[in-house]
Amino acid sequence: MGTKNREGGTTLAERKRGTVRDLRRDNRSVLLWSLYFGGARSRQELSTATGLSPASVSNVMRELIDDGIVAEVGSVDSDGGRPRVLLRVNPEYGYVIGVDVGETRVQVELFDLGMTERAKADFPLDPRQHDAEAVVAAILAGISTVLTDSGVHSGSILGVGVGVPGVVQQHPEVSVDAQTFGWRDVPLERLLRAGTDLPLRIDNGANTMGQAELWFGSGRGAQNAIIGLIGSGVGAAIISHGSADRGSTASAGEWGHTPVIVGGRTCRCGNVGCLEAYVGAEAMLERYEEAGGVPAQGDQETALAAMLLEAGTPGTIGQKIMDETVLYLGASLGGLINLLNPERIILGGWAGLLLGERYLEALRETARRHSLTHPFSTTSIELCRLGPDAVALGAATLPLERFLNG
Amino acid sequence: MGTKNREGGTTLAERKRGTVRDLRRDNRSVLLWSLYFGGARSRQELSTATGLSPASVSNVMRELIDDGIVAEVGSVDSDGGRPRVLLRVNPEYGYVIGVDVGETRVQVELFDLGMTERAKADFPLDPRQHDAEAVVAAILAGISTVLTDSGVHSGSILGVGVGVPGVVQQHPEVSVDAQTFGWRDVPLERLLRAGTDLPLRIDNGANTMGQAELWFGSGRGAQNAIIGLIGSGVGAAIISHGSADRGSTASAGEWGHTPVIVGGRTCRCGNVGCLEAYVGAEAMLERYEEAGGVPAQGDQETALAAMLLEAGTPGTIGQKIMDETVLYLGASLGGLINLLNPERIILGGWAGLLLGERYLEALRETARRHSLTHPFSTTSIELCRLGPDAVALGAATLPLERFLNG
């Protein structure tokens, strides 16, 4: 109810649903979504699932089959009647490419429509050097590599999705602000456009990862969810009404810079008391050191793992730090539950998974203590289910989404 | 993009847009919304505003005029062409009733479609006695009072909206949980149904107030907004994609129970460190007393006003409390800005307005210090514009919304 736009700009006119032809496109799209996420089903099942008449389903399906998008696959016997013919989206109708632009590497993956990986390419990046040119070159090289490796013709690529570690503005032009890369208003789409004609979609990496979990991971079917990502810093993808809420200028989700101790520890963002000043991997290790601990040599990942190991022994500094961490994180989770009343919270990111392995139950309990009974009891807190490729997978869902929408 | 429901239950089938007739209903509704919020406009303007062809606009408008919903009102001359005929929604086509169930009184108001108040009735409630029966009786009495006072026939009432101070569950049956009233799973709709046949819509009072501000107050036109309500406690209505985000079980918006000092002051919800443990009127007065202040006699409103007056003098206890209050509230606002990236934050509630009068600028500054540059710079923080009738007004928009949707 009431999702119709009021006169808030041009949104009303942009809506593309006035003619009977749009109706057809919509129905076609509804059927495709239903088929894609519902798996192989008969026309009849589609009819009851979507509320469309059997006649229309038949009609649209013939079209989709003629286009090669949908294929009949076997049939299911019924006792005493004509067997139902099962339909499914043809995974080879087209392919999508997902790109994960990370701090240390650009990862490019090619999937068929069933989201089976068909090819993959990794290009290391110099961690001290994140020229837009270098990244663009890596992405373009990755695209042509996966194309040749998979033997897929570029004509059957439905699109390329790119997940980047920064705020992505879509209007008036796609531009990326990424502090860690020193990017400010980098017109990534325009730069890529010079090297490829494929349809492009660019979004924040945390959002693409969230979308991956939402579609294929722990978030399947959720209408209201929060996917929290804890790595060196802390971010989140917020799902409301079944789709990502990016806020008014696409920078929503900065969970890490939400207060937990007003006037507390200084955060790398310059403010004080942020969650990220306590809970990100970087902050955890700093706090460990401040408390007299000696972080293990190596990268953050190794150091954090070592600290977690130490934390298993009572009385250690590691344990103290981790107990506090669980308290802060759990309290913040409780706050999110109260504020947004999600049906599911999903914790991920490399540090989040490390932490979750050992402390998930403690986090649940802390969140319970810091939230109201009712909203807590209708929420579940879980870990991400997808591996390190989730960002690329989620990025690939961007063109997939466009395809399913027609 | 991508607001289509995935296979998350029965939502797909519930969508009522498959047939060419639904298309008509939708277009009719789009035109009505545009006319309602865009004011008097010609058919041609409607055509460009909605993207529908002039022919269709004419067509639908004739229908609406025949139904008495829309009326032609004057025309504007143009130099050298046929003058445009202005259309508007006929404010007398129907009426809506809004009910505000507060702690001390039930307020019932009757509006025409232009949201001009036509009648109003107040029924005091015994603050120690919030029997569902008493409240239901007051609401029903209020409805018949405003009907007779306004002379409006009940047949032209489009519906009644009720705002209650508690969590409202819509499924499987409308039921209300209101801690302050001692209500648990009160089937308010069923109880009211026994006394009236009018269409009913029940929602949380903070949400209805938020909707009022969104439609007619400081929030006009916003797609992403937060309406914060500070009274005795602290709540919020969260608007995303242009409509209220109630979360998965309709209890979203408990901003007051979001952490600001983990491990801090005990809140009346039983947890510690909640925003409401510092910023609600009740908490502010408690903190004042704990710090050695002597609250003025009388109700909370008088006492808070007195403290605010004292706070104007440097060195007083009142000033100390208020400085802290601004710090906590501002930090929490900063967190909301980072997390949700709203285009507007609107502060209301009786205590919020009292506070905002004097400290709005300080709050803005504190929020700025506690948020990231980009999202802060695209947000404005303002005060509610509507008076104490906002809850009833917002409640009345519930049936109005249904009417506009057809």
Next chain:
DNA sequence: CGGCTTATTTCAGGGCTTGATTTAAGCGCT
């Protein structure tokens, strides 16, 4: 008063979904 400009309405054309009606495809029992 006639030409000109702009706003609405009218109308034929093309599309869409649907309920009803057929046709297709097996099952089970005789």
Next chain:
DNA sequence: AGCGCTTAAATCAAGCCCTGAAATAAGCCG
């Protein structure tokens, strides 16, 4: 093997809807 029964899918005529083009309405201007 044959026949009736059951269920799934396809076909078809009917009823709506939106749109572009053409026609009509309504003033202004010289």
